[in-house]
Amino acid sequence: MNPAYAREAKEALLKMTPRERCLMQEYGRKIYLGHERREGWNGELPFYLFWCGHCEHFAKGYPNGHLEHRYLICSECGEHHDFVPWWAPISLLWQGIRNFGTKPSIKE
Secondary structure, eight states: OOOOHHHHHHHTTSOHHHHHHHHHHHHHEEEEEEEEOOTTOOOOOEEEEEEEEETTTEEEOOOOOOGGGOEEOOTOHHHHHHOOTTTHHHHHHHHHHHTTTTOOOOOO
């Protein structure tokens, strides 16, 4: 899907140990590569290297979607991979607790 990201993923793989590659393939671990800013973007985004079991390639991508529905897109085939942080349910629960009992404002 994105040849530039696919090429960068292959370059990042050269810097990884066999153990890190194994963890990514066997357990679905994502490796943080750093923040990047691309042409036309307002800010920087975190990029990750991950294994796509669908096309069986290593891919590079950044998180897409809202916190509770976050995903990475494979740079080779375009497959979506869940990427919801472990703390997302806690954050959503805390938001609900903070907002509990507050009255919605009605503007007329």
